[in-house]
Amino acid sequence: MDAVTYPDANVVECITENVIPLRIPFDSEPYATDFNIKWTPTLVFMDEKGKEHYRNVGFLPSDELVPCVLFGVAMTYYELDLFPEALDNLEKIISGFAKSGSAPEAVFFKGVCGYKHTHDPKPLKQAYEKLNADYKESEWAKRAMPYRLLP
């Protein structure tokens, strides 16, 4: 990550704008035990109280790390019930990084956040339709299958 991904200008900009970056050696206690760290790199997204909301394990190239960061930020907001903020970050992934590994999951959670924000089931149906059209082979298309039955 230090040699390839973190020096990338797009990564620097994304991390600087969206998160507070913190680095701790994998064996630093009490954090290694508290976060149950077993492999590196492990990226943990947490709120201002130190509560974890999302993690990624393993190397990512820059064109995958940027959407991963946006997704981690979105999941943090989602779990804090800050749905407009979560939706904003999910939309950035869907519109700007459609071919990334994070995109299908972003589509799924855009539907979930949209529903939880409005209590209207249409976003869930729309998520199913987009996943079925653009990411048919992804696990997220399968997870969204029940939403095809919504009106």
Add this chain to the structure above:
Amino acid sequence: MSKTIQWETDFSKALKRAKTEKKPVLLDFFNPG
């Protein structure tokens, strides 16, 4: 815009910045080698 990532190395300081700047924290557990 900085040309490199300005990493915090202190857990508590990062949480304080998160509260002030209203941003999540990205915690990278790395292997310094």
